[in-house]
Structures are given as structure tokens and as C-alpha cells.
Amino acid sequence: MAFNFEPAVIVESIPQLLKGAELTIYLTVGGLFFGFILGALFGLMKLSPSWPVRKIAGFYIETIRGTPMLVQAMFLYFGLPMAFGFRLPAMVAGVIIIAVNSGAYIAEIVRGAVQSINTGQMEAGRSIGLNALQTMRYIIWPQAFRRMLPPLGNQFIISLKDTSLLMIIGVGELLRTGDEIVAVNFRAFEVYLACGLIYLTMTMSIAKVLKIVEKRMKIEGR
Amino acid sequence: MISIRNLHKSFGKVEVLRGVNIEVAQGEVVVIVGPSGSGKSTVLRCINKLEEPTSGTILVDNFDIMDKSTDINMVRTEATMVFQHFNLFPHMTVLENVTLGPMKVRGMGRQDAQKIGRSLLAKVGLADKDSNYPDQLSGGQKQRVAIARALALQPKAILFDEPTSALDPELVGEVLEVMKQLAVEGMTMVVVTHEMGFAQEVADRVLFIDEGVVQVDKPPREFFTNPEHPRLKDFLGRVVC
Numbered sequence A: 001m002a003f004n005f006e007p008a009v010i011v012e013s014i015p016q017l018l019k020g021a022e023l024t025i026y027l028t029v030g031g032l033f034f035g036f037i038l039g040a041l042f043g044l045m046k047l048s049p050s051w052p053v054r055k056i057a058g059f060y061i062e063t064i065r066g067t068p069m070l071v072q073a074m075f076l077y078f079g080l081p082m083a084f085g086f087r088l089p090a091m092v093a094g095v096i097i098i099a100v101n102s103g104a105y106i107a108e109i110v111r112g113a114v115q116s117i118n119t120g121q122m123e124a125g126r127s128i129g130l131n132a133l134q135t136m137r138y139i140i141w142p143q144a145f146r147r148m149l150p151p152l153g154n155q156f157i158i159s160l161k162d163t164s165l166l167m168i169i170g171v172g173e174l175l176r177t178g179d180e181i182v183a184v185n186f187r188a189f190e191v192y193l194a195c196g197l198i199y200l201t202m203t204m205s206i207a208k209v210l211k212i213v214e215k216r217m218k219i220e221g222r
Numbered sequence B: 001m002i003s004i005r006n007l008h009k010s011f012g013k014v015e016v017l018r019g020v021n022i023e024v025a026q027g028e029v030v031v032i033v034g035p036s037g038s039g040k041s042t043v044l045r046c047i048n049k050l051e052e053p054t055s056g057t058i059l060v061d062n063f064d065i066m067d068k069s070t071d072i073n074m075v076r077t078e079a080t081m082v083f084q085h086f087n088l089f090p091h092m093t094v095l096e097n098v099t100l101g102p103m104k105v106r107g108m109g110r111q112d113a114q115k116i117g118r119s120l121l122a123k124v125g126l127a128d129k130d131s132n133y134p135d136q137l138s139g140g141q142k143q144r145v146a147i148a149r150a151l152a153l154q155p156k157a158i159l160f161d162e163p164t165s166a167l168d169p170e171l172v173g174e175v176l177e178v179m180k181q182l183a184v185e186g187m188t189m190v191v192v193t194h195e196m197g198f199a200q201e202v203a204d205r206v207l208f209i210d211e212g213v214v215q216v217d218k219p220p221r222e223f224f225t226n227p228e229h230p231r232l233k234d235f236l237g238r239v240v241c
């Protein structure tokens, strides 16, 4: 039997897919929100003068970066309940996975950006009497943050795509939604194509917004 | 005002300072000269505790900076530093650079800090640059902002580490002019510089540091006209007076 492409299927499935895309956005934004907090925390810990603090941060970063996100998700959602008899709601688990995973990468982004700021800045801050924390807050961090933006934008796009892996724990995000449609109508070609197009639209929009933000930041401060 | 006694500083196995003694009285201008790598910057950085002294005593305004109970952030505002490469905060306007210290360290309100900041910028001849960003300024202007930033803390002393060495020759004068003005007003200053003219004209005492110790400590007239010390003679022979 010959394959015939039916564009109408795409059009029909779009409303449902967009509902899934909405969850995808929630997962991404929620996950990255907490991921940034984790990343900032562990990134700065990696720069701590204290050896144990650095080691703890290093352990987190290495462990997360050294294991597949799919394994992390399945461990959290299926593995941990075996031990604790309690399963998180899938959406919550999804946000945690994105947060913990992106946090490890963001930690490295934060560390690199902070390290890239000239030591003279720290010295100047200290020599006008600011303590180490104030110097970080008023002088190092604002400069480092600007340098973080491009890699953070990149991480945003990566994390958004990574949410598709969460279909495995039953989060009804975009790909899972597509999967469910295919289970009913068997139009895998059209439906997954539609999914891909929606992902592409989202990632390209993020890239566009980031370009604008970066440009504005460049004009405002130097 | 500043009292350095038997200061030693090693980097790893290399002993850079081997018993430095310097006394700086209130209102005095002390110029430090010496060959490259002789430890001039290290002395200043130890006073500011940007380097941890290996041993010895440093008193700033009678506070022992090695004493754990001394509030080092406070001491740093009393003897603040002006750097060779300015180290202005590039993400802040000129005025914000100057007001940050008074606001965050001295706890001054924004209005008061800005008022003081503006008057200090006027004093260093940059009244019209308050809302510019550092990289819109020339090197000489940057260094004058850095001096205003230091003055905003109302310090008891200012440490200058080669403040004109990173400047194009035609911009050196404007910075030295501001520093001379400060000296006239009675600011206590410790200045590491290669500007021998400035030393001759402004310094109360000139110190020659070499091989990790203060080899010569004299008023400028004697220092320059009668350099008995052979290594100083050699050094002065190499720099343009």
C-alpha cells in the first residue's frame, strides 16, 4: 500500500499538541528557574576557598553530567518509590529532573563566567572596603551575569528539547501528546512531523528573544 | 599613620620582602621607587591585605591588620588603593563607581553620596562625565575617576601603585596634577611610581626598595643629589630624571 501524506491530520492534531506544548513550556521554565538557583549555588560553591564545599559541588556536577537524563528520570520516578513507597506527581518529578539536570550545566556556566572576571575587580571592590559577599553581589556577579547570557540561552534550548524525554514518566508534554494521538490514528508521519515543527518554532523563538536581550544588555551597560 | 615593621612576604619558596620597615606619618607623602620585581607592589598590597603578609607587623591608623579582631574592611577604607590599571567597575557609570563605597560601606544615603560624588568628580576635573561608563573615558580620565572613588571613602591615606604607568605619556600630567593637589591638601600618600619629577617635587621622603628591603629612605633632595648607595646610583642612572 502506498503512503499518502495527509496534511489535514497535522491541522487536526495541532490544538491537542499545543496543549502538550504548554506543559513543555511549564516544565522548561519551571525547571530552569530552579535549575538556575541550583546552578548559581553550586557554581559559586565550586569557587569556594573551602575544599569540602568545592568537593560537594564537584560531586553533584560530575554525577549529573556523567549520567543520562533518562536514567535520572526513571530512577527518580520509578526507582526511588521502591525505597520510599512514595511517588511524586509526574509533573513535579519532571520539573525536578529538568532543574537538577540543567543545574549541573548551569553551575559550570556560572563558574566559568565568574572566573572570567578580572581579579582586579575583586581587588578594587575589596580595597574600597566591600566584604567578599558585597563584592560578589555588586561587582562580580553583575558582570559575570552578562557573560552567562549566551550559554544560558543555549541551555534554555537544550532543556526545552530535553523535556521530551519526560514522556517516559508519563508527563503529558508535547511528545507524549503526539504519541497518544498516534496511538489512535496511526498517522506517525504527520503527527511527529507536527511535533518537530512545534519544537522548532519554540527553540527558534527563544533564540530570537535571546538575541534581542543580549543586544539590549550591550547597549545599557558595558 | 602607617607603620610597617619587619615585613616579610614569600610567594612559595621565593622571599620577595625580607624585613621591610616603613613609617608614614599623618600628611606625609612617601614615594617608593625600585627596580621591577623588587616588591614595591607587594608592600602596598600587604598594607591593603590583598596579600597576606608572611610575618611582621603592619599598623594602619594604629589598627594591627594582622590581628584577627581588626575589621579589615574598615582598615581598607582608611588606606585605600589606586591601581595601575584603574580597575573601575565597567558595568557602572562614573558616578556609581564613586558612590558605591560611601553607600555600601559607609552606609550613606544615595542623595548624600551623589552629592559628595559629584563634588569629587568636579575636583578631579570630570564634572561632566558622571553618567558616562568607564570605557567611554581616556586612561587619564579613568585614573582620575579611580582617585575620586578612593577619595569618596574619605580615607586617612591613599596607596597609589604606579598610577600613571598604564597611561599614554600625554595623559600622565593630568593625573599627577590631581595627586599634587591632594598632597598640598595634606592627604597621606604612599606612591609607587617611576615619575622621578613627581618624587622630587612632591615627596617628603623617597624610598628605594631593592632585594626585598628598604635600602634608602631620604628626603628627595638628598635622595636624588647624593645617591651614595651603589645600586641606587645604578638605578637612577637608568631612569630618566
Ligand SMILES: Nc1ncnc2c1ncn2[C@@H]1O[C@H](COP(=O)(O)OP(=O)(O)OP(=O)(O)O)[C@@H](O)[C@H]1O
Pocket: B011, B016, B034, B035, B036, B037, B038, B039, B040, B041, B042, B043
Ligand atoms: N601572586 C604572586 N605569586 C607569585 N609571585 C608573585 C606574586 N605577586 C608577585 N610575585 C613576585 O614577587 C616579586 C615582586 O613583585 P611586585 O609586583 O611586588 O614587584 P614590583 O616592585 O611592584 O615590580 P614592578 O615595578 O614590575 O611592578 C616579583 O618577582 C613577582 O614575580
Ligand SMILES: [Mg+2]
Pocket: B040, B041, B042, B161, B162
Ligand atoms: Mg608593581
